Amino acid sequence: MRRALSGFFALLALSFPGRVAAQQEGGEGGSPPAGQESEGEERKKDDEKDAKYFAIVGGDVYTGSGAILRGATLLARNGKIAEIGYDVVVPEGTEKLDARGLRVYPGLIALGATSRMSTGATAVEGPDASEGTGDEAPPEPEIEIRWDGLLPVPVPRAGQSGATGTEPPDEQFQAEEEGEEKKSEIEDTFDPFNSFLVLALATGITTAQQSSAVVKLKRYEIDGVLLGERHLASIPWDLGNPSGIKSTRDKFAKAAEYQRALRAWRERNDKNLKEPSKKGVDTTANRVLAGEALAHFRASQREELLGIARFAQEYGIRPVVEGCEEGWTVADELGRAGAYAILTPRHRMPKDERFVRPGGASIENAALLHLAGVQVAVRPESTTIDFIGTAGRDLLALPVEAGFAVRGGLPEEAALAAMTIVPARVLGVDHRVGSLAPGKDCDAIVTDGDILHYQTFVQYAVVDGKLVYDKEKELYFAHIRPRPKEPAPAAAEEPKAEVESGEKEEAKEEAQEEQDDESSGEDEKQSDGGKDE
Amino acid sequence: MTLALLFTLLLQTPAKAGGDLLAIRVKRAETVAQGPIEHALILVADGKIVEIGEDLPVERGIPVLDRPEWVATPGLVNAHTRAGGERGSGRAFEPHALATLEIDPRNELWEELLELGVTTLALYPDGQGIPGQAIALQPHGKSVQDMLVAAPAYLQVYLQASASSKKALRDAFQKVDEYEDKVAKEREKWEKEQEKKKKASKTSGKKEDEKKEEKKEEPKAEDKKGGAFPQEDEKKDEKKEEKKDEKKTEAFVPPAPDEKVKPFLDLRKKSLTAMMSIRKAADYLHLLDVVEKEKDVQWFLQFPLGDDGDLYEVAQKIGEKKLLVVTAPEITLQTNSLRERNIPAELVRAGAKLALTPRSDTLQGHRDWLPDVGRLIGQGLPREAALAAVTLEAARALGLGEELGSLEKEKAANIVFWSGDPFEPSARVQAVMLGGKFVVEVGKEE
Numbered sequence: 007m008r009r010a011l012s013g014f015f016a017l018l019a020l021s022f023p024g025r026v027a028a029q030q031e032g033g034e035g036g037s038p039p040a041g042q043e044s045e046g047e048e049r050k051k052d053d054e055k056d057a058k059y060f061a062i063v064g065g066d067v068y069t070g071s072g073a074i075l076r077g078a079t080l081l082a083r084n085g086k087i088a089e090i091g092y093d094v095v096v097p098e099g100t101e102k103l104d105a106r107g108l109r110v111y112p113g114l115i116a117l118g119a120t121s122r123m124s125t126g127a128t129a130v131e132g133p134d135a136s137e138g139t140g141d142e143a144p145p146e147p148e149i150e151i152r153w154d155g156l157l158p159v160p161v162p163r164a165g166q167s168g169a170t171g172t173e174p175p176d177e178q179f180q181a182e183e184e185g186e187e188k189k190s191e192i193e194d195t196f197d198p199f200n201s202f203l204v205l206a207l208a209t210g211i212t213t214a215q216q217s218s219a220v221v222k223l224k225r226y227e228i229d230g231v232l233l234g235e236r237h238l239a240s241i242p243w244d245l246g247n248p249s250g251i252k253s254t255r256d257k258f259a260k261a262a263e264y265q266r267a268l269r270a271w272r273e274r275n276d277k278n279l280k281e282p283s284k285k286g287v288d289t290t291a292n293r294v295l296a297g298e299a300l301a302h303f304r305a306s307q308r309e310e311l312l313g314i315a316r317f318a319q320e321y322g323i324r325p326v327v328e329g330c331e332e333g334w335t336v337a338d339e340l341g342r343a344g345a346y347a348i349l350t351p352r353h354r355m356p357k358d359e360r361f362v363r364p365g366g367a368s369i370e371n372a373a374l375l376h377l378a379g380v381q382v383a384v385r386p387e388s389t390t391i392d393f394i395g396t397a398g399r400d401l402l403a404l405p406v407e408a409g410f411a412v413r414g415g416l417p418e419e420a421a422l423a424a425m426t427i428v429p430a431r432v433l434g435v436d437h438r439v440g441s442l443a444p445g446k447d448c449d450a451i452v453t454d455g456d457i458l459h460y461q462t463f464v465q466y467a468v469v470d471g472k473l474v475y476d477k478e479k480e481l482y483f484a485h486i487r488p489r490p491k492e493p494a495p496a497a498a499e500e501p502k503a504e505v506e507s508g509e510k511e512e513a514k515e516e517a518q519e520e521q522d523d524e525s526s527g528e529d530e531k532q533s534d535g536g537k538d539e
Numbered sequence: 540m541t542l543a544l545l546f547t548l549l550l551q552t553p554a555k556a557g558g559d560l561l562a563i564r565v566k567r568a569e570t571v572a573q574g575p576i577e578h579a580l581i582l583v584a585d586g587k588i589v590e591i592g593e594d595l596p597v598e599r600g601i602p603v604l605d606r607p608e609w610v611a612t613p614g615l616v617n618a619h620t621r622a623g624g625e626r627g628s629g630r631a632f633e634p635h636a637l638a639t640l641e642i643d644p645r646n647e648l649w650e651e652l653l654e655l656g657v658t659t660l661a662l663y664p665d666g667q668g669i670p671g672q673a674i675a676l677q678p679h680g681k682s683v684q685d686m687l688v689a690a691p692a693y694l695q696v697y698l699q700a701s702a703s704s705k706k707a708l709r710d711a712f713q714k715v716d717e718y719e720d721k722v723a724k725e726r727e728k729w730e731k732e733q734e735k736k737k738k739a740s741k742t743s744g745k746k747e748d749e750k751k752e753e754k755k756e757e758p759k760a761e762d763k764k765g766g767a768f769p770q771e772d773e774k775k776d777e778k779k780e781e782k783k784d785e786k787k788t789e790a791f792v793p794p795a796p797d798e799k800v801k802p803f804l805d806l807r808k809k810s811l812t813a814m815m816s817i818r819k820a821a822d823y824l825h826l827l828d829v830v831e832k833e834k835d836v837q838w839f840l841q842f843p844l845g846d847d848g849d850l851y852e853v854a855q856k857i858g859e860k861k862l863l864v865v866t867a868p869e870i871t872l873q874t875n876s877l878r879e880r881n882i883p884a885e886l887v888r889a890g891a892k893l894a895l896t897p898r899s900d901t902l903q904g905h906r907d908w909l910p911d912v913g914r915l916i917g918q919g920l921p922r923e924a925a926l927a928a929v930t931l932e933a934a935r936a937l938g939l940g941e942e943l944g945s946l947e948k949e950k951a952a953n954i955v956f957w958s959g960d961p962f963e964p965s966a967r968v969q970a971v972m973l974g975g976k977f978v979v980e981v982g983k984e985e
Contacts, residue, residue, distance in 0.1 A: 191701075194700065197821035198824065199821055228824045228825060393875070
């Protein structure tokens with residue numbers, strides 16, 4: 007993919023010394039066929055003469071993959087990022103967004119957002135959507151104690167998720183399988199004018215998970231909103247329901263057997279041999295083992311997490327663990343399993359005092375998991391989006407949630423990744439979104455400061471190379487710390503900056519950055535407000 | 540002079556036709572089609588307007604009604620109403636159903652509507668999804684047949700941003716595809732058979748030809764018998780059939796489509812139009828998603844205006860398509876704000892055609908109709924567009940744009956006479972002429 011892309015640049019003869027092509031993420035879980043497809047589409051579009059360009063000029067570009075390019079230009083072509091760097095040739099007729107003194111980040115990705123975001127206030131919350139929020143209820147009150155030998159085992163009360171009997175989890179399993187057969191209806195219900203969508207964009211969210219689908223928050227149009235589907239396969243793993251765990255194990259064992267048989271059959275390539283039968287093989291387990299979906303667990307206790315980590319290593323799969331409150335106590339094990347953790351850093355969970363072992367929620371959870379190699383994603387306590395939601399309790403404060411993890415020691419870069427590339431990987435859409443890199447979708451946000459700072463506002467949001475949110479033009483936040491007026495006309499400054507950079511060339515890149523910073527004037531200092539670094 | 544000459548020349552024909560000529564002289568005629576005419580003279584004969592112009596001389600012998608204080612407008616047309624219809628039939632998918640059975644000619648409402656200047660109404664069938672076809676009627680007549688102006692007027696379709704709603708419409712068109720495939724196959728079969736027959740005997744072919752000619756004559760005869768408003772669609776159908784027949788000297792009788800498929804087939808043939816009812820801006824995009832593939836289908840847009848309405852978001856897009864939009868004269872608030880939006884005016888500015896219905900289907904709603912429209916004029920809706928919205932454009936929505944809706948030659952003499960500017964709240968209906976006859980005369984009743 008990277009080779010093809012660089013070839014494409016060579017074709018365009020756009021390779022300039024100053025250009026820093028941000029690297030494609032290596033070893034990403036993005037499904038290669040889909041990637042090739044989008045590349046094909048891209049080429050087709052490239053053949054069109056009337057390509058549409060969009061440029062974000064002069065901002066500090068945080069690519070989300072490590073690089074920070076200060077005062078750089080991001081150029082998008084037909085909705086895909088064509089180039090990020092300095093001395094970028096911006097073709098005539100390009101729609102330009104002046105981001106001098108501002109920061110450019112990849113658009114944020116909201117995990118498990120409620121369907122209101124894409125279908126508006128009239129949305130009826132389906133069982134799928136409420137599933138996510140239902141699990142967030144604090145577990146303490148529902149817990150009973152069951153004595154297993156000499157050890158007390160905390161068990162959810164009967165009736166909650168079926169502490170007895172094997173049927174309920176099986177039903178759940180089955181129901182999810184059936185649910186997965188259905189194609190997402192999001193393409194037929196998407197409301198690109200709904201005000202919650204604008205609110206989400208105002209938070210910086212450009213992509214949202216809506217039950218099984220991943221949706222691009224496009225405005226004014228309904229084409230191409232469905233980004234991905236069914237990448238998470240929910241697997242029950244509840245200590246209170248040992249038979250459920252056994253059933254999961256059995257299903258995976260059978261599916262693994264089938265996968266082995268299938269591989270052997272394929273390798274032999276013998277026409278006389280029959281293709282192994284899929285009969286009795288659990289489709290969900292099979293999809294996980296075939297690499298079509300990620301196993302998605304909801305677990306918070308140490309024992310559950312340990313079990314999941316070992317189970318995952320057994321089958322060589324990367325588990326996605328949501329909740330993961332006590333993850334910090336078994337971080338090594340989760341790291342070894344290559345787990346993804348979906349955390350709510352501000353979620354409280356008391357230590358179970360019946361145990362001597364460490365437990366309970368910790369402010370350091372995200373930091374320790376990250377240190378152990380677990381890829382951390384963040385989702386807020388409540389994923390509804392509403393005007394009456396208290397700031398901080400809902401999706402409108404996704405960056406603040408990530409900021410809380412930073413408070414606990416998570417590096418800022420990892421905190422940004424927790425809202426961008428990690429959720430993209432979890433949802434299987436990291437080949438399209440999640441970081442700013444050539445070839446990826448131009449989904450970016452422009453902020454007036456550090457995204458993790460509570461004072462920072464999203465000034466602009468761009469989806470597919472189109473400006474979809476401008477703080478000054480929307481009703482919601484325009485009056486709070488209005489964007490300072492520009493002291494000098496932008497047209498006078500731009501060519502000057504270009505000439506300068508041309509003279510000094512890339513050797514004096516740093517000096518140029520400083521110059522750019524100075525030339526953007528006082529407004530930048532004001533808007534940055536000293537919270538920069 | 541030349542005008543007068545022309546006039547006399549023109550006059551001769553209707554005079555010879557022997558109709559009851561009547562000339563009405565009014566202060567102003569709002570023709571809608573050609574703008575207002577001061578000191579207008581309207582000549583009516585045989586239920587139609589024969590001539591209209593400024594200060595035209597009248598031949599001796601023709602009775603003249605001199606009303607120098609009246610303002611004449613075309614009869615009001617309500618393009619989308621349930622007024623006078625029965626409640627709660629609750630249909631979901633019955634595209635073949637007509638709203639005809641619902642009307643009761645003895646309903647007092649009709650007379651009252653007529654007194655308010657309403658001369659044509661389109662009654663749409665109740666229900667959800669695709670509940671059936673609307674009919675156009677005049678609120679005057681002793682029987683349903685008397686009242687009917689056009690049946691069907693349009694196919695009522697509700698479309699929302701939901702998978703089931705979109706699927707219903709998609710499936711309907713898919714069934715037409717299936718039917719058309721079926722017809723094509725049958726035709727092939729039939730042609731092969733014909734070839735075989737031809738080879739077998741040439742004499743039998745001639746006989747069939749004769750039969751064909753007989754068939755051609757029949758529909759023409761029916762045409763002449765037809766009422767004052769011959770239905771366009773029937774005519775077109777017949778013409779098409781005839782053309783087909785001419786091409787292939789022998790008649791091919793296609794299998795009859797299912798009654799639920801036929802309306803959609805008619806849509807494609809342009810013998811029927813569709814009224815697409817939506818509620819929100821997103822619905823419009825989803826509607827386009829379904830309908831844009833159907834290039835031949837002519838459709839109008841209808842939506843109610845409420846405070847949650849965000850249709851201003853797509854006003855520009857609707858305008859670019861020059862769509863005919865049927866809505867209510869309502870000033871709405873922008874979502875989550877107190878900013879007033881005049882969506883009808885925005886639509887007109889964007890280039891859309893506008894038809895306005897009363898805000899409610901009740902009698903009071905019809906009483907408030909023109910004052911409500913007047914309020915929109917006060918807030919930026921061009922007056923000509925407003926006048927057309929309650930007359931000519933509304934008539935076009937019913938497929939009757941050629942027959943009524945404006946004060947023009949050859950159009951039905953559905954005229955309302957007002958005491959002043961019809962958009963002034965003080966204006967009262969003085970008289971209503973329906974099909975060339977005065978059906979309401981305020982002075983006489985007193």
